[in-house]
Each structure stands twice: as C-alpha cells, then as structure tokens.
Amino acid sequence: MxxxxxxxxxxxxxxxxxxxxxxxxxxxxxxxxxxxxxxxxxxxxxxxxxxxxxxxxxxxxxxxxxxxxxxxxxxxxxxxxxxxAEPIGQLEEELLFRGLVRPEEAESEFREALLRNPGMVLRVCGALRAAGWPADEVFGGQSFPGRLAREFETLRGRETLPSRxxxxxxxxxxxxxxxxxxxxxxxxxxxxxxxxxxxxxxxxxxxxxxxxxxxxxxxxxxxxxxxxxxx
Structure with missing residues (x-):
C-alpha cells in the first residue's frame, strides 16, 4: 500500500x-x-x-x-x-434503456421523464449501484421504474457490458x-x-x-x- x-x-x-x-x-x-x-x-x-x-x-x-x-x-x-477497462458508454446505456420501454405501457410522469432524459435516471441507478443498492429494489420491483432497472441489469449481464x-x-x-x-x-x-x-x-x-x-x-x-x- x-x-x-x-x-x-x-x-x-x-x-x-x-x-x-x-x-x-x-x-x-x-x-x-x-x-x-x-x-x-x-x-x-x-x-x-x-x-x-x-x-x-x-x-x-x-x-x-x-x-x-x-x-x-x-x-x-x-x-x-x-x-x-471498457465500461459501457453513456450513449449506449441510454439507447439500451430507451429500448426497454414498451409502447403499450401506460403513460406516466416517470415514462415521460425517462424518454426526455434517460441519462438522469441512469445516473441515479449508477449511484445506487455504487452504494451496493439494487436499483430495482429501491424503485420497487413490480413498479415501472423497478422493471426497467431489473431488465436493464439483466441485459447488461447477458451481453457482458460492465458498468463504470x-x-x-x-x-x-x-x-x-x-x-x-x-x-x-x-x-x-x-x-x-x-x-x-x-x-x-x-x-x-x-x-x-x-x-x-x-x-x-x-x-x-x-x-x-x-x-x-x-x-
């Protein structure tokens, strides 16, 4: 040391x-x-x-x-x-996250905020991840943001896309x-x-x-x- x-x-x-x-x-x-x-x-x-x-x-x-x-x-x-040391880039993260939003999902304030500024939501998820807190649990596993966070982490793991x-x-x-x-x-x-x-x-x-x-x-x-x- x-x-x-x-x-x-x-x-x-x-x-x-x-x-x-x-x-x-x-x-x-x-x-x-x-x-x-x-x-x-x-x-x-x-x-x-x-x-x-x-x-x-x-x-x-x-x-x-x-x-x-x-x-x-x-x-x-x-x-x-x-x-x-090639973590997934911010643009790639935003594109993946946007792609998880289903067209048939009901309109909500969170959905609109996500589509306008997915980077903000990803920064929150990243901060929670750095603190050791699963974002889907913090948002609520069955909620709209909880589902997105869970599916996003599953997709990253499957495609071997490490976060920062x-x-x-x-x-x-x-x-x-x-x-x-x-x-x-x-x-x-x-x-x-x-x-x-x-x-x-x-x-x-x-x-x-x-x-x-x-x-x-x-x-x-x-x-x-x-x-x-x-x-």
Missing part, C-alpha cells in the same frame, strides 16, 4: 499552490523525475488546465507530469493491472482493496485535486489509484469552503 497524504485546504487557490510546491520539492533530481511519472487527476479537463497554468506561472517543474481525468486514470490503471461502477470495483479489488491480494506497487506519484462529496461514485477508482501509487496526495476543500462556493 502506498503512502497517502491528505491535505485540507482553506481555499481553492491555496490548495493548488501547495500541490505545486510538492512537485517543485523534487525538481532537483531530474533523473528521478524521468523514472517516476507523476499523475495529476482532476474531475474535469478545465481544472487540470488551470493547475498547469498556475504552476507554470510559479515556475513549477512539470517534467514527467501528466494531467488526466478519471476516465483516463481508469484506462491507465487497467493497463498496469492487465485488466480490461463495476469496472472501478474490479480495479479496486486488484489493487488490494476489499480483501483482494495487493498488487505490486507502481512507480508513479498520484495527486488528486478538486474532488468533493458529489464525486463519491468515483471513490473506488480514486482509491485504486491511491493504493497502487508509490505516494498519493489528496487535496480536499474544507466543508465551509465548498458550501460558500455552491451557496
């Missing part, structure tokens, strides 16, 4: 500057930097670009630093673990989580920045990265800061 350091930031920019200082600390040994890549993972590409810009302004060393989002991290970890949550849990187990055999440590340093409680469905993926890295730095905003930004 890697060394994991957690930092609580009073504000966003303070955290970003502290993160940049961590990377400048090892800039003297450039040969070591070439040997050991450093990954910076942010929820969005825009946040990664902002960090890069800020660190370059402060003359930070970005040698062998790679900025990525969770989607890219998933592929990188899978490659290092020798696993497949299932893929991430598999990565987590192979990294040594949930009682899995710890994988050999990887020679990369990981920095997680900008993730909040709203990103908790990515927890297994981020935790897998932290377990595999030689060292992991996790930057978290204090709850008051998050409330002020979202208020």
């Amino acid at each position: 890697s060394d994991v350091w957690i930092y609580h930031c009073s504000d966003v920019e303070e955290g970003a500057r502290t993160a940049g200082a961590l990377f400048r600390r090892g800039a003297a040994d450039r040969l070591d930097l070439l040997r050991h890549p450093r990954w910076v993972v942010t929820p969005t590409l825009a946040q990664g670009r902002w960090l890069r810009h800020l660190w370059l302004q402060e003359k930070g060393c970005l040698l062998n630093v790679r900025f990525m989002t969770p989607v890219v991290l998933r592929g990188e970890l899978a490659a290092r673990l020798g696993l497949e 949550q299932e893929t991430d849990r598999e990565l987590f187990r192979h990294a040594g989580g949930e009682g899995g055999s710890p994988a050999p440590g990887q020679e990369f340093e990981l920095l997680l920045y900008g993730f909040r409680a709203s990103h908790w469905p990515d927890w297994f993926l981020l935790a897998a990265g932290a377990l595999l890295a030689a060292r992991a730095h996790v930057f978290l905003a204090r709850p008051r800061v998050v409330a002020e930004e979202e208020g």
